[in-house]
Amino acid sequence: MTYKAIIFDLDGTLVNSIEDLADAMNSVLKNKNYPTHNYEAYKHFVGSGIRSLVIKALPETQRVEAQIKNCFDQMISIYSKQCTNKTKPYDGIIDLLNQLKARNLKLSVLSNKADELTKKITLALFPDYFSPVLGLKQEALKKPNPVVALQICNQLNVKPEETIYVGDTAIDMQTANNSNMLAVGVPWGFRDKKELIESNAKHILNHPLDLIKLL
Structure with missing residues (x-):
């Protein structure tokens, strides 16, 4: 062929790009006093888009639509400014x-x-x-x-x-x-x-x- x-x-x-993705999402989590994750964990959160990453990064008790949307919007806002910092x-x-x-x-x-x-x-x-x-x-x-x-x-x-x-x-x-x-x-x-x-x-x-x- x-x-x-x-x-x-x-x-x-x-x-x-894992560090820029993780840093941005961890900033969102920190702002809400939720647990953050290391870079290795984020390797298993990526692949299905940023919305999916946000859902996986959130505590299970916080995976409701209003919270997902709020955190997604924050994640996009932060990540769009720093998506080539370390990538x-x-x-x-x-x-x-x-x-x-x-x-x-x-x-x-x-x-x-x-x-x-x-x-x-x-x-x-x-x-x-x-x-x-x-x-x-x-x-x-x-x-x-x-x-x-x-x-x-x-x-x-x-x-x-x-x-x-x-x-x-x-x-x-x-x-x-x-x-x-x-x-x-x-x-x-x-x-x-x-x-x-x-x-x-x-x-x-x-x-x-x-x-x-x-x-």
């Missing part, structure tokens, strides 16, 4: 993107992070590599729903089977498989190889440049 396009997840795949590309990602660009591959980003924040971070750290860059606009279209991934293929004028989807979580592998794309997992992010394999990853990369071997 000749691959023409690659869709990347953002958090845990292209960038390590950086993983080692090898820029080298990979330069090689992919040299091969004239079409590159896109699809994240469950809010669309505005996805665009802000991607533009700040990768200004010349990706189009389109899409985050979450409607909860119903959140990954692993394949609708937006397939829309990206249409926009890029490629078939799903000509597309590689790269991500670090079970949700990403499910998105790829639901879309009939090649599911490629990365273990340097927020989950481990076991989760990726159990979620039907077709390939696991140990280093970003390993993706070149698939081409």
Whole structure:
């Protein structure tokens, strides 16, 4: 198979964003005198969007809609101001993107992070590599729903089977498989190889440049 396009997840795949996410949510929790969480815990809170992260971070007794909305709004307000404070590309990602660009591959980003924040971070750290860059606009279209991934293929004028989807979580592998794309997992992010394999990853990369071997 000749691959023409690659869709990347953002958090845990292209960038390590866990500290900025955790710092922002912990600020919300501190303001309410709720227990905070360490960075390792937040690795298991991410993947399904910021609203889901807020729910998981809140004490179980506080997971009611009014409180979730209030904390979500606070989280977005804080995080939007500091979402690139500590967030950086993983080692090898820029080298990979330069090689992919040299091969004239079409590159896109699809994240469950809010669309505005996805665009802000991607533009700040990768200004010349990706189009389109899409985050979450409607909860119903959140990954692993394949609708937006397939829309990206249409926009890029490629078939799903000509597309590689790269991500670090079970949700990403499910998105790829639901879309009939090649599911490629990365273990340097927020989950481990076991989760990726159990979620039907077709390939696991140990280093970003390993993706070149698939081409």
